Amino acid sequence: MNTHSLDLYSNKENQISKKTPRVAENRFRSFGHDITNITLRPLDIDSQDSFDPQRLGYYAHDIFNYLQSIEKLYIPREGYMRRQHEINEGMRAILIDWVIEVHLKFKLLPETLYLAVNLIDRYLEIVNVSTSILQLIGVSALLIACKYEEIYFPDIKDLAKITDDTYTKAEILEMEAKILSTLQYNITTPSSFRFLERYSRLCEFEEKDFHFAQYLIEMTLMEYKMIKFSPSIIAISAVYLTNKLNDVKDLLPSALIEQTKYSKQDLKACTKELQLCLQNIKHAQQHALVKKFSLPRFSEVAKSVNLGTYL
Structure with a gap:
């Protein structure tokens, strides 16, 4: 799979550094505030975020309770690959590695990647496909995700070019329509990245901690076996x-338990699989993910030699 001349087609909108929204210096308004809440309830993260229009501290708990309640509606079922005749887990891994590389080169938003992979898996769960159109499915799913998540997204002719012109603009648009029709236009679904943003905030992660956790969840995109775990x-x-x-x-802070209702026992199986992914990533044939998280913008977390040398 060719990423020919990718640097020519970087998403300029996403290169612009976005200013951090101004948050009120005072934690509470100068008038009209609830005195009872101030005097009886300790100030928590959500209270601090109440003046941040992006974090919505006063709604955050309810929002993520809802997202957790619907997260399994539109995720692929475990074991779907057994019904495929021509493709296998290894071919899927190669495709996702390529999508990660393209996503990085175009400088797209994080959510675009997770949605694209979700669309690929859900389509493959329903339709038996040949190896000759696997990359076409990948680029078309990425186009759908771009239209859904991005303000400015790559032109279709540029997406055709990154396949080394293996597919035409018309073929990409035709596959886009097939994917949307097959999935009955059900696109919206919460991703592990969206949950990670919330959970890392509750743990007050530093930037490097967040990037390392992001590295872990993006590993799961590559691993077909991780489909069995929900995004949260x-x-x-x-x-x-x-x-x-x-x-x-405190490995699992009380704020995190209160938000998710998960216990340490609930995380045992997934955490073990994440450790295996981390141990095996250096020996994997696909390298886009390691390359991505070796960059300074991701705190170079992939340069850790093994589990024991991180931080």
């Missing part, structure tokens, strides 16, 4: 493992 389980397991590797005393 993957996200909280990544937070748990990051805390464990950092020798944090």
Whole structure:
């Protein structure tokens, strides 16, 4: 799979550094505030975020309770690959590695990647496909995800070019229509990244901690066996493992338990699989993920030699 001349087609909108929204210096308004809440309830993360229009501290708990309640509606079922005749897990891994590389080169938003992979898996769950159109499915799913998540997204002719012109613009558009029709236009679904943003905030992660946890959850995109875990389980397991590797005393803070209702026992299986993914990533044939998280913008977390040397 060719990423011919990718640097020519970078998403310029996403290269622009976005200013951090101004948050009120005072934690409470100068008038009209609830005195009872101030005097009886300790100030928590959500209270601090109440003036941040992006974090919506006063709604955050309810929002993520809802997202957790619907997260299994539109995720692929475990074992779907057994019904495919021509493709296998290894071919899927090669495709996702290529999608990660393209996503990085175009400088697309994180959510675009997770949605694209979700669309690929859900389509493959329903339709038996040949190896000759696997990359076409990948680029078309990425186009759908771009249209859904991005403000400015790559032109279709540029997406055709990154396949080394293996597919035409018309073929990409035709496959886009097939994917949408097959999935009955059900696109919206919460990702492990969205949950990670929330959980890392509750744990007050530093930037490097967040990038390491992000590295872990993106590994799961490559691993077909990780489909069996829900996005929220993957996200909280990544937070748990990051805390464990950092020798944090409270591996699962009470705020996280209150938000997710998960216990340490609930995370045991997923955390073990994440550790295996981390141990095996250096020996994998696919390298886009390691290359991505070796960059300074991702705190170079992939350069850790093994589990024991992180931080």
